[in-house]
Amino acid sequence: MTATLLVDIGLLATQDAELGEIRDAALVLDGDRVAWIGRAREAPAADELIGVGGKTVIPGFVDSHAHLVFAGDRAEEFEARMRGLPYAAGGIRVTVAATRAAPDFILRRNVERLSAELLAAGVTTFECKSGYGLDVPTEQRSVRVAGEFTPEVTFLGAHVVPPDTDRDEYVALVAGAMLDACAPHSRWVDVFCERGAFDGDEARTVLRAGQAKGLGARVHANQLGEGPGVQLAVELGAASADHCTHLTRRDVDALAGSSTVATLLPLAEFSTRAPAYPDARRLLDAGATVALATDCNPGSAYSTSMPLAIALAVREMRMTPAEAVRAATVGGARALRRDDIGVLAPGKRADFVVLDSPSYIHLAYRPGVPLIAEVWRDGSRVVPA
Ligand SMILES: [Zn+2]
Numbered sequence: 001m002t003a004t005l006l007v008d009i010g011l012l013a014t015q016d017a018e019l020g021e022i023r024d025a026a027l028v029l030d031g032d033r034v035a036w037i038g039r040a041r042e043a044p045a046a047d048e049l050i051g052v053g054g055k056t057v058i059p060g061f062v063d064s065h066a067h068l069v070f071a072g073d074r075a076e077e078f079e080a081r082m083r084g085l086p087y088a089a090g091g092i093r094v095t096v097a098a099t100r101a102a103p104d105f106i107l108r109r110n111v112e113r114l115s116a117e118l119l120a121a122g123v124t125t126f127e128c129k130s131g132y133g134l135d136v137p138t139e140q141r142s143v144r145v146a147g148e149f150t151p152e153v154t155f156l157g158a159h160v161v162p163p164d165t166d167r168d169e170y171v172a173l174v175a176g177a178m179l180d181a182c183a184p185h186s187r188w189v190d191v192f193c194e195r196g197a198f199d200g201d202e203a204r205t206v207l208r209a210g211q212a213k214g215l216g217a218r219v220h221a222n223q224l225g226e227g228p229g230v231q232l233a234v235e236l237g238a239a240s241a242d243h244c245t246h247l248t249r250r251d252v253d254a255l256a257g258s259s260t261v262a263t264l265l266p267l268a269e270f271s272t273r274a275p276a277y278p279d280a281r282r283l284l285d286a287g288a289t290v291a292l293a294t295d296c297n298p299g300s301a302y303s304t305s306m307p308l309a310i311a312l313a314v315r316e317m318r319m320t321p322a323e324a325v326r327a328a329t330v331g332g333a334r335a336l337r338r339d340d341i342g343v344l345a346p347g348k349r350a351d352f353v354v355l356d357s358p359s360y361i362h363l364a365y366r367p368g369v370p371l372i373a374e375v376w377r378d379g380s381r382v383v384p385a
Helices: 075-082 089-101 104-120 136-147 167-185 200-212 229-235 249-256 266-271 280-286 306-317 321-335
Strands: 003-013 021-030 033-039 048-051 056-059 061-063 123-126 153-158 188-193 216-221 240-243 261-264 290-292 352-355 372-377 380-383
Touching (some): 056 321, 104 136, 104 372, 104 380, 200 229, 229 240, 229 249, 249 280, 261 321, 266 306, 290 306
Parallel strands (some): 153 188, 216 240, 261 290
Antiparallel strands (some): 003 021, 372 380
16 A cells, blocks of 8 residues: 655644644545644655645545435525525425436436535535435435445435325335335435424334334434424434424433434525524533534535535534534534544544635635635545546
């Protein structure tokens, strides 16, 4: 294996508790892993030397919540919403019709396009959900296609009850034949636990059935109002409760006292012009682990920009830039129960981003400005290719 030495790193924010932030840093890569991290003047010899021109290096972003397997476009619905129509859980049905009608290669091309966008935005690991098929064949096609792009595949048959379908029969289908078809291609099971989607008992039925098949649980919880989602996620030992926009004191305490990560998705609040963002400050002060993710989906947040999510988290959710970057890296890794990513330290995956700025603070300080100069994954530079 050829060791590569990256030098002239102005600031290296490792997200590792012991290594912390290092100025005038160097990084040695060996194959797909980090071999050494420290001050440039103490760096060991290597086969190849690359200078990064005094820029900032942070771990690659880990996007633990994305819906990329779909067909169609909902720009007109977005425009209508911006004219004043409220966001409700029902718009999903437009995408379901287009997704069912789309052959595999159309679905594959969509995931390919959006995963390339994520990579260019500095995301080196992403999760990808099904949930726009809502029938056995299309859900199975969706998780199979997702699995061609990421190991973090989530079965979300319980996204919404399809039109003209009996609720109880649909829940039984998701927890039965649909799960049987999708579990072999999935790592996770997720439920949209919300008024207009699935209630607490229905969500519990689906999540328990998924767990019995060996899948880890994640929950869309408390996005549009208070509800049972967060408590259910903690009760079932879910890796993550996602959205967490409307939390009671009890919900915050439950998250703080558990290993369930609170995954916040500010691009959804931004894109739906929601009245309030999640209160990240309250969660962090209580001791909860917080992740930031894109929620990239055609209805409520059609963006792959983790840098914009970071800027919103700082501007609207009272996170510090350091907390927001941490949530977008190691927070996302925790939400996927991964300890090989999200942190730069010896032995971890060599997944990182070179920012064209003297500090990661610029991700929030310079919103909308393309600061991602390079993206490295598994020890190789992939952006620019
Ligand atoms: Zn979602």
